[in-house]
Amino acid sequence: MIDLRSDTLTMPGREMLETILSAPLGDSGRTDSEARGCDPTVSRLEDMAAQLTGKERAIFLPSGTMGNLTALLTHCGPNDEVLIDTRQHLYRTEKAAFEPKFGQLKPVFYHLTPGGWPDTDEIETLLKTHPIKLLCVENTHNGAGGTVIPPEALEKIGELGRKYSVPVHMDGARLFNAAAASGLSAAEICRCADSVMFCISKGLGAPVGSMLCGSREFIIRANATRKLLGGSMRQAGVLAACGIYALEHQIPDLAEDHRRAKLCLDLLQGMKKLQVPERICSNIIIIGTEATGKTPAQVVDDLKKQGVWLSLSGDTCVRIVLCRDRTDEEVRKAAEIIRSYDAAL
Numbered sequence: 001m002i003d004l005r006s007d008t009l010t011m012p013g014r015e016m017l018e019t020i021l022s023a024p025l026g027d028s029g030r031t032d033s034e035a036r037g038c039d040p041t042v043s044r045l046e047d048m049a050a051q052l053t054g055k056e057r058a059i060f061l062p063s064g065t066m067g068n069l070t071a072l073l074t075h076c077g078p079n080d081e082v083l084i085d086t087r088q089h090l091y092r093t094e095k096a097a098f099e100p101k102f103g104q105l106k107p108v109f110y111h112l113t114p115g116g117w118p119d120t121d122e123i124e125t126l127l128k129t130h131p132i133k134l135l136c137v138e139n140t141h142n143g144a145g146g147t148v149i150p151p152e153a154l155e156k157i158g159e160l161g162r163k164y165s166v167p168v169h170m171d172g173a174r175l176f177n178a179a180a181a182s183g184l185s186a187a188e189i190c191r192c193a194d195s196v197m198f199c200i201s202k203g204l205g206a207p208v209g210s211m212l213c214g215s216r217e218f219i220i221r222a223n224a225t226r227k228l229l230g231g232s233m234r235q236a237g238v239l240a241a242c243g244i245y246a247l248e249h250q251i252p253d254l255a256e257d258h259r260r261a262k263l264c265l266d267l268l269q270g271m272k273k274l275q276v277p278e279r280i281c282s283n284i285i286i287i288g289t290e291a292t293g294k295t296p297a298q299v300v301d302d303l304k305k306q307g308v309w310l311s312l313s314g315d316t317c318v319r320i321v322l323c324r325d326r327t328d329e330e331v332r333k334a335a336e337i338i339r340s341y342d343a344a345l
């Protein structure tokens with residue numbers, strides 16, 4: 001089976017796992033007034049994350065979902081209006097911040113440009129007409145096909161945040177994919193954001209965890225939110241050690257994932273019914289299934305029987321995601337299977 005469902009499938013390698021054995025550990029959930037825990041390995045990972053994103057501080061959390069939720073509930077309170085795009089992960093998949101039973105935040109929607117990044121003109125109009133408390137952007141954008149926010153749009157987002165005194169949160173689950181794709185550093189990309197979450201558990205290849213980064217003052221408050229949500233962990237250095245290994249060794253490999261995704265896209269061009277985009281920015285290819293006369297779930301089922309496993313994306317699409325541990329050979333084989341499936345439709 002060639003499994004192309006997600007970059008969450010990455011497995012920790014032996015060298016990464018061996019770093020756990022020598023990692024100094026402590027109780028990272030026991031934090032001081034500066035939100036620093038007692039696990040030196042977690043603290044080291046947090047310092048690395050802060051440095052890489054150009055922020056003062058960072059905290060380690062068990063998931064990206066909790067990282068985003070912690071950020072939103074730290075920036076906002078019940079009934080606050082939050083600007084997000086209609087396809088954003090933290091609305092479509094995560095929800096808790098906006099649930100009447102949980103965070104009670106009110107979403108106000110902007111749209112993405114045809115290129116797949118935030119429409120800053122629309123954002124400005126909404127900032128003028130609503131008492132917005134937070135602006136959320138996603139980079140790279142999962143639902144839009146791994147699109148990257150270009151430098152001018154990042155600049156504009158930062159400018160709007162300052163002009164309207166609205167903090168900006170970046171869901172950077174794939175922040176380092178955005179960096180690899182744009183040639184900007186993670187810190188340059190994050191300059192427009194007051195807080196940023198990134199996952200170490202996706203393309204970077206660590207088994208578990210996400211980082212939330214921001215100012216010292218924000219992180220101290222976010223630490224209290226994390227505790228409320230049950231996200232304080234104990235000897236989490238066993239996880240953080242893998243994150244440190246990922247950040248030290250595996251960031252450059254993301255460019256390979258992007259190359260392999262482009263190879264895959266090239267091999268899939270010009271199919272009859274399955275619709276692929278002309279170009280992609282990073283490691284995600286979203287494929288339209290509307291012309292097949294089948295549901296996306298059926299397409300996934302059919303292809304799985306033939307040895308390629310894709311995932312669903314939105315209501316009408318399926319998705320290919322490239323990540324470490326996949327080979328060019330597998331990509332060629334998968335493309336061949338998908339092409340012949342399309343030809344027989």
Ligand SMILES: *Cc1c(COP(=O)(O)O)cnc(C)c1O
Pocket residue numbers: 062063064065066068089090138142171173174199201209210
């Ligand atoms: C995966 C993902 C998340 C959530 O991360 P988990 O670790 O799976 O909870 C948030 N935002 C985006 C864009 C993602 O792709």
